[in-house]
Structures are given as structure tokens and as C-alpha cells.
Amino acid sequence: MSIAEQIRKAAKTTIENLYSLTIDEKDIQINETKPEFEGDYTLVLFSFIKQLKKSPDQLGKEIGDHLVNNNPDLFSAYNIIKGFLNLTVQNKYWVEFLQKNYSDSNYGKKNSLDRKVMVEYSSPNTNKPLHLGHLRNNFLGWSVAEILKANGAEITKTCIVNDRGIHICKSMIAWQLFANGETPESTGKKGDHFVGDYYVKFNDEYKKQIDELIANGKSKDEAEKEAPIMKAAQQMLFNWEAGKPDVIELWKKMNSWVYDGFDITYRRIGSDFQKIYYESNTYLLGKDIVKEGLEKGVFYQKEDGSVWIDLTADGLDEKLVMRKDGTSVYITQDIGLAEQKFNEYKPNESIYVIGDEQNYHLKVLKLIAEKLNLPGAEGIYHLSYGMVELPTGRMKSREGTVVDADDMVDEMVAIAGRHTEELGKVKDFTSTELKELYDTLGIGALKFFLLRVDPKKRMIFNPEESIDFHGFTGPFVQYTHARIKSILRKEKAVDSPQSIVDSTLLKLEKALIVKLEQYSTIVEEAATEHNPSVLAIYAFELAKMFNAFYTEHSVMNAESDEKKQLRLKLSEMTANVIASAMGLLGIKVPERM
Numbered sequence: 001m002s003i004a005e006q007i008r009k010a011a012k013t014t015i016e017n018l019y020s021l022t023i024d025e026k027d028i029q030i031n032e033t034k035p036e037f038e039g040d041y042t043l044v045l046f047s048f049i050k051q052l053k054k055s056p057d058q059l060g061k062e063i064g065d066h067l068v069n070n071n072p073d074l075f076s077a078y079n080i081i082k083g084f085l086n087l088t089v090q091n092k093y094w095v096e097f098l099q100k101n102y103s104d105s106n107y108g109k110k111n112s113l114d115r116k117v118m119v120e121y122s123s124p125n126t127n128k129p130l131h132l133g134h135l136r137n138n139f140l141g142w143s144v145a146e147i148l149k150a151n152g153a154e155i156t157k158t159c160i161v162n163d164r165g166i167h168i169c170k171s172m173i174a175w176q177l178f179a180n181g182e183t184p185e186s187t188g189k190k191g192d193h194f195v196g197d198y199y200v201k202f203n204d205e206y207k208k209q210i211d212e213l214i215a216n217g218k219s220k221d222e223a224e225k226e227a228p229i230m231k232a233a234q235q236m237l238f239n240w241e242a243g244k245p246d247v248i249e250l251w252k253k254m255n256s257w258v259y260d261g262f263d264i265t266y267r268r269i270g271s272d273f274q275k276i277y278y279e280s281n282t283y284l285l286g287k288d289i290v291k292e293g294l295e296k297g298v299f300y301q302k303e304d305g306s307v308w309i310d311l312t313a314d315g316l317d318e319k320l321v322m323r324k325d326g327t328s329v330y331i332t333q334d335i336g337l338a339e340q341k342f343n344e345y346k347p348n349e350s351i352y353v354i355g356d357e358q359n360y361h362l363k364v365l366k367l368i369a370e371k372l373n374l375p376g377a378e379g380i381y382h383l384s385y386g387m388v389e390l391p392t393g394r395m396k397s398r399e400g401t402v403v404d405a406d407d408m409v410d411e412m413v414a415i416a417g418r419h420t421e422e423l424g425k426v427k428d429f430t431s432t433e434l435k436e437l438y439d440t441l442g443i444g445a446l447k448f449f450l451l452r453v454d455p456k457k458r459m460i461f462n463p464e465e466s467i468d469f470h471g472f473t474g475p476f477v478q479y480t481h482a483r484i485k486s487i488l489r490k491e492k493a494v495d496s497p498q499s500i501v502d503s504t505l506l507k508l509e510k511a512l513i514v515k516l517e518q519y520s521t522i523v524e525e526a527a528t529e530h531n532p533s534v535l536a537i538y539a540f541e542l543a544k545m546f547n548a549f550y551t552e553h554s555v556m557n558a559e560s561d562e563k564k565q566l567r568l569k570l571s572e573m574t575a576n577v578i579a580s581a582m583g584l585l586g587i588k589v590p591e592r593m
Helices: 003-019 046-052 056-070 091-101 132-150 166-178 191-215 220-226 228-241 245-269 287-296 330-345 356-371 405-423 431-451 474-490 507-517 519-528 533-552 561-584
Strands: 030-032 041-044 075-081 084-089 116-120 154-161 275-278 307-310 318-322 349-355 380-385
Touching (some): 003 030, 003 056, 046 056, 056 075, 056 084, 084 091, 091 507, 116 132, 116 330, 132 349, 132 380, 132 405, 132 561, 154 330, 166 191, 166 228, 191 245, 220 228, 228 245, 245 405, 245 431, 275 330, 287 318, 287 330, 318 356, 330 349, 405 431, 474 533, 507 519, 507 533, 507 561, 519 561
Parallel strands (some): 349 380
Antiparallel strands (some): 041 084, 307 318
16 A cells, blocks of 8 residues: 555544544545655645634644554654645655565556456558557557556457558559569568558559649549549459459458568567457448447438438537448447457457547447447547657658658667767677667667657657657666666675664655655556556656765765665665566666666
């Protein structure tokens, strides 16, 4: 139980004993005491002043006296500032906490709960490689899954691959027209990049044909519809849906090239999935559900035979769920897949990591699932995130201006190498060790920068800024971990059997222990909010606090053996918590750098 929870329980008992007032623990507000005041944690009194008809000072004195007198092992003093009761926790409590937890690499994580969560992320298209936007998606999905696992949930990571449709046919047609039989193997290109090049070539040729048709007197709309290459792509989609063997064979071949490429990228960035769904297998799902919904009156049919749902009473509008020719739309298959996922895994919560441009679509999906009384409907949760832009502006895949994930990772690793060599501290590293270090720093910087921002916010990614060893960055936190490990190596080992007897704590020693104790609460908060940035901010603040402590106080040449033991244990626990927090973000921390 965290110290904040213990204070909340003690406050509840005190208030109920003193005033015979029944209160809920969640109604008791406990905050960290502001640095300008004495104390560690603050009990906010305002919600009780009116009920008990007492002045803030009188109420604070009565509660403060009772808390200190009845919890001598927990509190040493209190003070009252305008309706805020500031409580000072006994130094002995902090020292015992450190002694108990300093070597526990699992501190902050909870035991298994009877709760299943499915996290769907990545959702790539098989007509192009993963790009910078996919990186934010993958890092968010993976991290949220690990954070929930650290809170005791049983996790299933899933991915839906968009492997069918007109966009796939565009790459296929372009390959037929322009490739002359080339393959990833013959060109030495990674499969997803190879296929993506033909998607760009399609659009280049499409624009060219449109311009020619317009020059020959066609309107823009007519030209877009009549361009031969677009007609060929539409015919190919028709042939695919009809199961034409040569089209299916080409589709499978080109998709296999892309999957080989994806796998390389996923391994490098650390993404993994327990289950992969393919749209080619799911696009017909949901039709039977729509028919059942029609019979139940959830949906209605228009004169042309199309099926709709009226969501105007829910503040939305009318939504098409099946075309007049009986073919499904995206929402139809999403309804069907939601049911299939629940039937297969029975998750209490099903998280969709999808960009904020799909906010409306996911709202409609959840509403329809609830109106149909689909099992698991209440557990549908949209983890919406903002677009990633570069300092130069937005990216467009059709125009080939998107930054590929692989290129971004390579650039980050190269920048990490340059920055590290400029510091000149890796002369004794082997070439293999340097390669691993640059990968760790480059990919760590990329993940940290993309995860340090609240998912809901749009962001601008600046590679050079993300790898600054002195800023709010992954390398700064990684460097702090390596620095602590160096201290511990010099001392060989923490003398673990020796207890810390003296409970006198200096200001920075205590501040660091207080920060470490909060880690379990931070892991829980990150899970509740589905927000890895909570952990990124905490890891940075902890690293900054340790550096301030270490600048002020020597570990090796401490004033006494007792102080040396305290500071060594503080150092070890800080390293463990940094490694744990960064691990939940998918970031490795080096032992030396």
C-alpha cells in the first residue's frame, strides 16, 4: 500500500472517530505538499469545513493532533495553511521503505488480476512500409499493453492488417506495368519499400493521365474517373473479389514481400503481437449481425435496400451499415470483428489504438455494439492519439513525402552515434558494443520523444532535439542509469545484509526516497489513463532528482559508513526504478555509456 493510500485510510478513520461522519476514501484528497511549505503530503480540508461547521484552523488542529498522536510510526508533525493540513512523515518510515525495496526489480508492479485486456495497434496497409505515424501508434500500443500487464492484467496484443482494397490493387497494377519482373530479391530492396515504390508510381502515372485527359477537353472529375490506370485498378479489385486465380496469386506474392519487410521493422522497434487479423478474412464479417439488428429494429432499411442506423438522438447522425447491393462498409466488418475478438478472447477491455481522425468512427462502433447488446461492447475503448508532424510540416504517402519508419530509425541511430562520439567516453567499447549502444540510444530517444507527449496531443518530432543528452529526452535518462551503474560497479556491490540504523535524512536524500515510493502510484495512474507519458515524465524527473542529489552528496566518500549504505541503496533503487519505468516504455537502459 502506498504512503498516500495509508494517509487516506488514517484520515478516514480519524474523521469518522472524531466527528461520527461516514465518508468514502475516494472523497479524501491527498496531494504532495508544495515545496514552499513544510511537510510531505497534504490533506485538503475544504470539503469537510462546511459539513462540520468548523474553521479551517480548528478542523486542521483537531485532525492533525489525532493523526500524529494515533499514528506515531507514520507522522512526526503537521502544520496548517489556509485549509490545507500538511503532514510530515517519520524519517523512520522512509528509511524502512528503502531498506525493504531497494533491491526489488519488480517494485511498483502488481500481482495478476482476473482481468483480460486486448490491445489492437499498428494496423498497417500492405501497399507501403510503416512510417513515422505508425511508430507513434506502435510505441503507444506496446507500452500501454505492458503498463496494463504491470498492473496485473492478462494482455493480448493484436494487429489488423489492411491487406485488401483499391489501395492494394494500385500497387499491383503499377508493378505489372512498370516492374519488368523485378522483385525485392533482384533489386536488394526491403519488401515493404519495394511495394511502396509502386504505390507512388501508380499515383505519378495517374496524375499524368489525368493531366493528359484534361488537356484533351475532359473535366477534372471526368478525367479522374476515366484515367486508364484507375480503371485497371478498379477492375483488378473486382477480379480479386471474384477470386480470379492470377490476381489472387499476384496479391499473395506482393503481400508476402510486404510482410517480410514488416517483420524486420517490428523486430527492430520491439513490437510484437499474439494475434494478427487480416482484413481479407474479416471484411465479410458483420453482415449477419446487421440482418439480426434489422429484425430487432436497431437498424432500418431505405427504399433502395441500403441499411442504416439513426444516431441523431445520441448527438451523431445517420450511418450507413450496408450498401444497397448487400456489400459491407468498414463499420460492418468492424462490428463483426469486435464480436469475433470477444468470442475468441473474452476481454474485459478492448483497446483500439487509432489516430484521432477516426474519433467519430470509433464512437459509432461503440454505440452500435451497445445498441446491439454485443458482448464486450462496454469494454470498447478508443485510445485516440494526435498526428506526428515534422518541422517541415505534414507528410503525404501518395506523394512519397512520408518519412519511412526504417529511415527514421536509421537516422536516429546515426545521430546517437555522432553525439556519443562527440562526448568521447566510449573509446574502450568494441565495434559490436558500440553498435548495440547506438541502437539502444537512437531507438530509445525515438520512443521516449514520441511517448513523452500526452497521446491526445498532436506533436512535432525533431530528431536532433530528441537525442540531446541534457534535455527532456531518453538519452538523458539512459545516461543517468549508466552513471548509477558505474557508481555501483566501483563499490562492487551494495552491502545488502547491513541495515540502515540511523534514520537521519538530508533534504535531497529524503526527496529521492519520496519520489521512489511514488513509482507504484505512477504505474497505476499510467494504466488508468492509458497514458505512457505519465511514466516518461516520472522517469525524467527521477533522473533529474538523482543527478541533483549526486552533485550535492558523495556516495563513495560519504560522511559515515551508515550514510554510504543509505546512498548506495538509494542509488540501486533509483537504477531499478529507472530501468523498470523505461522498460514499460519499451526502452532499454545501458549498463555503461
